Amino acid sequence: MSEAESPQEGAPRQPTEEEMAAAIVYRLGRTPVRDILLQTMATMSDGAGIRLGLGPEGDAVKDTQQAKLAIETLRALIGVAEQEIGAAATHPFREPLAQLQMLYARVVEADGGATDTDAEPVQQPDPASRLWTPGSGR
Numbered sequence: 177m178s179e180a181e182s183p184q185e186g187a188p189r190q191p192t193e194e195e196m197a198a199a200i201v202y203r204l205g206r207t208p209v210r211d212i213l214l215q216t217m218a219t220m221s222d223g224a225g226i227r228l229g230l231g232p233e234g235d236a237v238k239d240t241q242q243a244k245l246a247i248e249t250l251r252a253l254i255g256v257a258e259q260e261i262g263a264a265a266t267h268p269f270r271e272p273l274a275q276l277q278m279l280y281a282r283v284v285e286a287d288g289g290a291t292d293t294d295a296e297p298v299q300q301p302d303p304a305s306r307l308w309t310p311g312s313g314r
Contacts, residue, residue: 210261213253217269220250224276228283240284247276 191199204212224246225231229238250273257266 210265213257213261214265217250217253217257217266220246220253221269221272221276224250224280228276228279230279238283240280240287243276243280243283247273247280250276 224243226233226237227239227243227246229235231237250269254266254269254273257269
């Protein structure tokens with residue numbers, strides 16, 4: 177019987193939280209940041225669409241504040257990615273971003289201009305706590 181098998185059932189055992197965390201750290205240490213950035217941009221694009229009610233759950237998970245945050249995050253990531261890895265890598269995200277921005281405006285307008293921003297404001301980071309980066313002068 178292998179170590180990965182459960183002695184009671186002969187089935188593979190579930191990894192512990194520590195093993196899963198170690199696997200994530202291992203993978204992050206070996207995955208190019210470029211790949212992580214592109215995957216994050218895809219996730220933000222998908223998340224924005226789902227939060228605008230386009231996913232399989234429709235309006236059940238619709239949340240315009242969350243959609244706006246995902247759209248703005250995608251927009252910012254595209255800017256960073258263009259500077260760091262080039263416009264060719266970000267090109268596939270430009271059109272979906274524009275479509276999400278237009279859809280967001282339509283959804284907010286259809287909802288009478290109301291957004292969920294009154295419910296829970298997004299906290300802005302303290303400018304004094306920003307991380308120094310080369311060339312930032314800080």
